[in-house]
Amino acid sequence: MPHKAACPCKYPGCVHTTHTGYCETHAHWYQPPERAVDTRPSAAARGYDQEWQAIRAAVLRDAGIPPELRPLYDVHHTPEYNPQIDPDHRHYTLTPLLHGEHSRETGVARGRGGKSLGNFSENRRCPTNFSAIKTGGKVKNG
Ligand SMILES: [Zn+2]
Numbered sequence: 001m002p003h004k005a006a007c008p009c010k011y012p013g014c015v016h017t018t019h020t021g022y023c024e025t026h027a028h029w030y031q032p033p034e035r036a037v038d039t040r041p042s043a044a045a046r047g048y049d050q051e052w053q054a055i056r057a058a059v060l061r062d063a064g065i066p067p068e069l070r071p072l073y074d075v076h077h078t079p080e081y082n083p084q085i086d087p088d089h090r091h092y093t094l095t096p097l098l099h100g101e102h103s104r105e106t107g108v109a110r111g112r113g114g115k116s117l118g119n120f121s122e123n124r125r126c127p128t129n130f131s132a133i134k135t136g137g138k139v140k141n142g
Pocket of ligand 1: 009010011014015016022023024025026
């Protein structure tokens, strides 16, 4: 029978399955590979403006981080901040992270060993052949 295994939606916490990476509800979160090239405009143009500075400060304050330590922290967006999808920072889950942790987490989220979004397609790969997993990858091709 023509059955393809569906993958979980890539949107954090979403329980839907899909064949395209994101379910219909979250299809707009899909980022085409062309955008993997880092030609991002200035921080302000990306939404990291004065309003963000205020929100960021509030997140750190609410987390109980003392003012003298706040410069050591980044505020991490979940999912990754994308002003073209939703410019309002408050619609994201905002988590204070030490600079090093932030870099690490972002690196893991994008695939090991790459700062660029070039590994995005690799992250999107999903196991459609479950028997390949069970048998440790030994599956007849074709
Ligand atoms: Zn979804």
